[in-house]
Amino acid sequence: MTSTPMSGRKKQAARNDEVILQAAKEVFTANPSAPIAAVAERAGVGISALYRRYPSKDALLQKLCADGMRAYNEAGERALDPALDPWDAFARFMEEVVDADTHSLTISLAGTFQPTPELFELSVRGGELSHAVPDRAREAGALRPDVTNSDVALLFEQLASVRLGDEARTAELRRRYLALVLDAIRLPSAARPLPGNPPTPPELRERWVPKT
Numbered sequence: 001m002t003s004t005p006m007s008g009r010k011k012q013a014a015r016n017d018e019v020i021l022q023a024a025k026e027v028f029t030a031n032p033s034a035p036i037a038a039v040a041e042r043a044g045v046g047i048s049a050l051y052r053r054y055p056s057k058d059a060l061l062q063k064l065c066a067d068g069m070r071a072y073n074e075a076g077e078r079a080l081d082p083a084l085d086p087w088d089a090f091a092r093f094m095e096e097v098v099d100a101d102t103h104s105l106t107i108s109l110a111g112t113f114q115p116t117p118e119l120f121e122l123s124v125r126g127g128e129l130s131h132a133v134p135d136r137a138r139e140a141g142a143l144r145p146d147v148t149n150s151d152v153a154l155l156f157e158q159l160a161s162v163r164l165g166d167e168a169r170t171a172e173l174r175r176r177y178l179a180l181v182l183d184a185i186r187l188p189s190a191a192r193p194l195p196g197n198p199p200t201p202p203e204l205r206e207r208w209v210p211k212t
Contacts, residue, residue, distance in 0.1 A: 019043045024060050029108040036060065049052040061113040062165055069122040073102070076129030082138065087142035091182055092147065093133050094156075098178050099171065103160035109175035147185045148198040155181055 023043035027034050036057045039052045054060040079093035098105070115123075134152050137143040160179070162174050 013087070016045060016049065017053060020045060020053065020060075021064060024064055028064070029063065031103045032108050032112045032180050047078070058113045061109055062116050062119060063160070065105055065109060066116075066119055066122060068105045069119065069126055071100040072097055072102045072128055073122060073126050076133050078124070079133045080129075086137045086140035087186065090133055090137035090143065094152075094182065095177060097156055098159050098174050099159060103156040106207075107157055107160055109212055112196075114210060115208065142187055144187055146194050150199040150201065150204060151194075153204060154199055 020039065020043045024039045027038050027042050031038075036050065036054075037047055039060065043050070047160045048059075054063065075093050075096035078096070079089040081089065084092075130153060131149050134143055134147070134149050138145060138147075159174050159178055162177060163170050164173055
């Protein structure tokens with residue numbers, strides 16, 4: 001079955017939407033309280049064109065987060081392929097999520113808008129995958145047993161906080177520090193036991209409750 005090619009107008013609309021979403025990600029990760037007009041300015045489109053696609057700032061934030069969660073979930077689904085070595089699958093999952101930069105949104109936008117039923121549904125599957133992927137590596141004896149799934153979630157956020165130079169330099173540095181992280185959590189390891197307790201699921205979920 002072949003898909004019907006998009007018309008010139010639809011292609012332009014799709015390109016505009018991509019530009020708007022990229023601009024929104026840049027604007028809101030830098031300043032979550034920025035007005036939606038700042039997105040239109042960054043994207044180089046009129047505010048009316050932006051509002052035709054996204055009638056409110058919440059709608060735009062919901063779309064951004066849904067796209068990020070889908071990218072995370074797709075990487076997780078690929079990592080569960082039984083044909084893949086558990087450690088290689090886990091490491092590739094980490095690389096894909098870091099490259100997709102989904103956790104920059106978590107750092108900046110958690111608790112700043114009202115989640116939708118779709119986001120809750122994506123979150124449920126994401127939670128399942130965030131357990132299944134590292135569990136598979138741990139059960140294979142490849143991942144340190146004292147590294148919890150919540151630890152992995154915060155490692156993603158720590159790596160997303162790395163920002164230096166342009167986009168290419170930032171991506172290069174994130175891959176560098178990810179390589180250090182992977183070496184530290186892979187077995188066999190002579191590392192000392194980890195101090196302190198890992199973050200709890202309620203601590204992680206609480207950040208998504210809108211602040212009143």
